Amino acid sequence: MRIEYLEELKGKKNLLAFSHGTDSTALFYALLELCEFDLCLVNYQTRINSNNEEQSAIKLAKTYNKKIFTKKVNLDNNNFESNARKYRYDFFDELMQDYDNLIVAHNLNDRFEWFLMQITKGAGLCNLLGFNGIDTRKNYKIIRPLINTSKDKIMLYLNENSYEYFQDESNFNTKYKRNEIRLNYANDFVKHYANGIRNTLKYLEFDKSKICKDSLVYKGIYFCKDENSLDKAIKKLGFVSSSKQKLELKNQLNKNNEAELYFRTDCVCVCFYKGFFMVFLKAITKLSKEQKDAYRLAKVPKNLRFFLALNNIKLNELINLTKNLKSTHNNY
Structure with a gap:
């Protein structure tokens, strides 16, 4: 079973996102002799085996002398996947203050599955691929060593070595x-055409890197040259927007160049100003009369005014930054 990005893991402090399912269990054993790592697990308590999986993971960590961080949570069934991801990454962000890399067990089937899902939604190139082998989030890297390994290879590795793992029955619903x-398309397709899919995704990733430029961040504001970068900027803030929210965002921006997206109690603001889409968390503060007058004369979008004031970002500072970005990043 092939392990990618080992050079990024050796000599670093790594944390493996573990569920004791097939993929994370295979990755656990494959990495044992290759690099140091600890474990973290979120127990959503939604299935019969949830607590058994947690206890087995704790026992496994103890057997191999590894730290394990666990957390139990009960989430509302409404928009469960989005809420679970938000909770999971809040937990990861907290733990990753003491680590360099978060290791995630996404595999080739997961990536192709995302690809197919995006096609059904009518996505463009910049949103077709979803995650990469290495992504940067806040103060750490997310590394996916199995991104080019098919599910069949993972299952073969587990069964040949008789490693214990758990099956999530909800995956078959x-x-x-x-x-x-x-179940109906992705797995069978990868089984027959894994090499071709792997190469195609690699070529698309290269094309994407040339066409879809990443956002730049300054003091909590993500600057995006076009709408294709907005989704990734929102993800970097820790949120995943649904198809409905993406449409809502587009409609709001078309109306007045400013939008708000709510994720439970959090609000992400997007505005278009000085040639850039700007993405940031909503801020609430009082503005002085001088600030109100300056922002109004400069036609600063309303939500951006409060963010600038709360974070002590001067208006000239922002305007000069956008000028510099335009002049030094002609290919941005």
Whole structure:
């Protein structure tokens, strides 16, 4: 079973996102002799085996002398996947203050499954691929060593070595679109055409890097040259927007060049100003009369005014920054 990005993991402080399912269990054993790492697990308590999986993971960590961080949570069934991801990454962000890399067990099937899901939504190139082998989030890297390994290879590795793992029965419920695509299309396709899919995704990733430029961040504001970068900037703030929210965002921006997206109690603001889409967390503060007058004369979008004031970002500072970005990043 092939392990990618080992050079990024050796000599670093690594944390493996563990569920004791097939993928993370295979990755656990594959990495044992290759690099140092600890474990973290979120127990959503939604299935019969949830607590058994947690206890087995704790026992496994103890057997191999590794730290494990666990957390139990009960989430509302409404928009469960989005809420679970938000909770999971809040937990990861807290732990990653003491680590360099978060290791995630996404595999080739997961990536192709995402690809197919995006096609059904009518996505463009910049949103087709979803995650990369290495992504940067806040103060750490997310590394996916199995991104080019098929599910078949993972299962073969587990079964040949008789490693114990747990099956998430919810993965077989086709009422969820992700599962329908995985079980009816993605898995069989990867089984027959893994090499071609792997190469195609690699070529698309290269093309994407040339066409879809990443956002630049300054004091909490993500600057995006076009709308294709907005989704990734929102992800860097720790949120995943649904198809409905993406449409809502587009409609709001078309109306007045400013939008708000709510994720439970958090609000992400997007505005278009000085040639850039700017993405930031909503801020609430009082503005002085001088600030109100200056912002109004400069036609600063309303939500951006409060963010600038709260974070002590001078208006000239912002305007000069946008000028510099335009002049030094002609290909941005």
